[in-house]
Structures are given as structure tokens and as C-alpha cells.
Amino acid sequence: MLPLPFFLGVSLLLLLPFALCAEDYYKILGLDKSASERDIKRAYRTLSKKYHPDKNPGNDSAHQKFVDIAEAYDVLSTSSTRKIYDKYGHEGLQQHKQGGGAPTHDPFDLFSRFFGGGGHYGHSGQRKGPDMEVRLPVALRDFYNGKEVQFQIEKQQICDTCEGSGSADGKVDTCSQCGGHGIVLKKHMLAPGIFQQVQMHCDKCGGKGKSIRSPCPVCHGKRVVRKEVPLTATVERGMSKGTKVVFENEADESPDWVAGDLVVVLLEDEPKMGEDDAERTDGVFFRRKGKDLFWKEVLSLREAWMGGWTRNLTHLDGHVVQLGRKRGEVVQPLSVETVKGEGMPIWHEGHLHEHDEGEESGNLYVEYTVVLPDQMEKGMEKDFFALFEKWRKKNGVDLQKDTGRPVPAKDEL
Numbered sequence: 001m002l003p004l005p006f007f008l009g010v011s012l013l014l015l016l017p018f019a020l021c022a023e024d025y026y027k028i029l030g031l032d033k034s035a036s037e038r039d040i041k042r043a044y045r046t047l048s049k050k051y052h053p054d055k056n057p058g059n060d061s062a063h064q065k066f067v068d069i070a071e072a073y074d075v076l077s078t079s080s081t082r083k084i085y086d087k088y089g090h091e092g093l094q095q096h097k098q099g100g101g102a103p104t105h106d107p108f109d110l111f112s113r114f115f116g117g118g119g120h121y122g123h124s125g126q127r128k129g130p131d132m133e134v135r136l137p138v139a140l141r142d143f144y145n146g147k148e149v150q151f152q153i154e155k156q157q158i159c160d161t162c163e164g165s166g167s168a169d170g171k172v173d174t175c176s177q178c179g180g181h182g183i184v185l186k187k188h189m190l191a192p193g194i195f196q197q198v199q200m201h202c203d204k205c206g207g208k209g210k211s212i213r214s215p216c217p218v219c220h221g222k223r224v225v226r227k228e229v230p231l232t233a234t235v236e237r238g239m240s241k242g243t244k245v246v247f248e249n250e251a252d253e254s255p256d257w258v259a260g261d262l263v264v265v266l267l268e269d270e271p272k273m274g275e276d277d278a279e280r281t282d283g284v285f286f287r288r289k290g291k292d293l294f295w296k297e298v299l300s301l302r303e304a305w306m307g308g309w310t311r312n313l314t315h316l317d318g319h320v321v322q323l324g325r326k327r328g329e330v331v332q333p334l335s336v337e338t339v340k341g342e343g344m345p346i347w348h349e350g351h352l353h354e355h356d357e358g359e360e361s362g363n364l365y366v367e368y369t370v371v372l373p374d375q376m377e378k379g380m381e382k383d384f385f386a387l388f389e390k391w392r393k394k395n396g397v398d399l400q401k402d403t404g405r406p407v408p409a410k411d412e413l
């Protein structure tokens, strides 16, 4: 009879693999059963970078995820194991392995096969490719409300077909002329019996040290292709134009380096009406300056002078800001009204909770333009004139006094 702790240990060891990889491999990679080989590779490439332990120090769940992603990729990228998994699930695979099936790969080993290097980020000697910068125009509405903005960039990607080897059959030979060094030593005879050795680029392999007999038909042996890639940038409420959103390791790819960062610079797009009603608001034509918004409102002479009007401005998220004056309230041309708190939300870098220190927003400044009628109907003109005359006689309007200028000396008149 075995001692109990030993027995428990053994049974736990046997149960552990089932317990740990209970999650569906497709689900781990964010795919479903119809996924193509290419989809699987792409998912691995993205997720393994995201959850790499070097990028998530001290985060055990990210580490576990990295291991799971590698395991899922390992199984689904091999057609024989994928078939077994599709038919019999985790249990079928387990039996396959015990029967001497393919050994499980080290997740770091797998990572380095994809990206080169030692399977780690930031290791000495691990080269990083150049960063890339793109500009992304964003509508003011999206800066106000926040939005996941989808866009496409064209970048260099590792060729899916040959997995970055450049070879159609996966075979890469060491160059026979330079022995893989990429350089050759050539002897020049300077004088009889006197030689000079010169280091030269190997012309057979072009200095690469490797040769490919049958180049990949897709990338023609270049190992990389240029392709459009869809991306999503998160524009948070109140971000300003010029904000840089960094996508780590999303710049041009190459088998020779870890991709640099893609830096997306947010620009403010020209105002234009959106397609659906929610996007057709007055706010589209607000002007932004920092945390404040600006708007010009046009009033007729009667409104500016007599009052008794209202305007419903639809803001960038569709809520209504009501402007107005009671009867008898005058609005001077070019005067500016401050509507407190109706400007842009204030974005703090790294602050996800905007309610931290109370809701903070800039102001909306409304400038009034008063439009006088071009011409007046004859009868109306007569009435007005008579009315003005009546009040002028009664009150004695002094135009000179009304200008507010100092009274000129008599002899100047």
C-alpha cells in the first residue's frame, strides 16, 4: 500500500493536464472551428506578444495565458493533431501523446521560432525594428464621446506562406561559397609571391549566408510582404488632438528583429455631417480650443433687440443646450455668452475614472451675430420710421451724446 500523500501527488499529476487545458483551444486563440491556418498563425502572433511574460512581469495569469496560447497554437497549427482535437477533444489528444505523439513544444521555443531571438523581449542582442508613425483623423464628436476608431495601415509583415523563411519547401541551406558567413576572403596577388587578402561580400548569397533553392511563391524569397492591416485605436473622452496612441510591436515586421512600435497620432478631422441622425448635430460644427468649445449663433434684429426667443443646440452627443432670452432682453452683436460645463470633457492621462475629482469639463462659448434685414417692405418702413420719429421727439435723442465720445469744441463744427 502506498503512503497517502504520494498517492495523492500521483493522481494530481495525472489530473493536472486535463484540468489546466480544459478551455477550448479555438477559444483561447479567439477563433472558431472554421479558422484557416492563416487565422491561427495571426492569432498566435498577436496574442503571444500581448501575453509574453517579459511584457507582463509578475503577472501570473498572463504567464499562464502565454503558455495556453502556445499549447493551443501547437495543436491547431499541425493538421494531424488538429484533426484529432476536432474529433475527440482534449482527451483524444492526451491519448495521442501517451501513444508517442508529437512532443509538446516549449512556449518560449515556439515564440522564438516566430519572432527570432531567444524567445524574449528586450534581451541584449535582440534587435528591435524601427518605430512607425501614422496620423489618424478623428471627428470632434469622437473626441467628445470617446470611440473605438477602426483604421487600416499598410505595413511589412512576415510572409505567412513560408513563415518568414523565404523558402517554398521550408528548406534553407547554408551558402556553399561563404559557409554562412556572408563574406568571403579573396586573395589578390600584388607582386609575384606577395598576396593581399581582401574581405568581400559573398556574391552567391548576397551577403545573407543562406541560400534558398526554391523561393516562396508569395514573397519571392524576400521573407516579408507588404499588406493592409486593420487596427482599432481607443479614443478616450476628452483626448486632445496630437495625442499619441502607441501600439507596441505593431510596426513593420521582419524575421530579423522584434517589430518596433506603431505610434498613432490623433488629428482632428474636418467637420462634416455624419450619416445617421445621431451624428447630425449642431455640435459637429463646434470649434474646439483645448478644453473649450465655440459656436456662432445667428439672431435676427428683432430677436437681438426685443428678446423672446429660444434656440435648441444639439450637442455632440445629442443632448440639448437651450439658449434664449426673455422678452425685453437685448443681445448685443458679437457679445459672447459662456455656457458653463458644456465644453469638452477633461482627459487625464492614465485616469480611467473621470468621476475621480468630480465631473470636470470646459465651457461652451456662444458668440452672437445679429443680422439686419437687407430691405424692408414699404409699409413696414413707414411704420417704423413714424415710430422712431415719435420717440425721438418725445425723448430727444442726442446722437452726439450717444456715441460716447467727448464733445468737440464749437469751432471744429
Ligand SMILES: [Zn+2]
Residues within 6 Å of the ligand: 175, 176, 177, 178, 179, 180, 181, 182, 183, 202, 203, 204, 205, 206, 207, 208, 209, 210
Ligand atoms: Zn554566401
Ligand SMILES: [Zn+2]
Residues within 6 Å of the ligand: 159, 160, 161, 162, 163, 164, 165, 166, 167, 216, 217, 218, 219, 220, 221, 222, 223, 224
Ligand atoms: Zn514567403
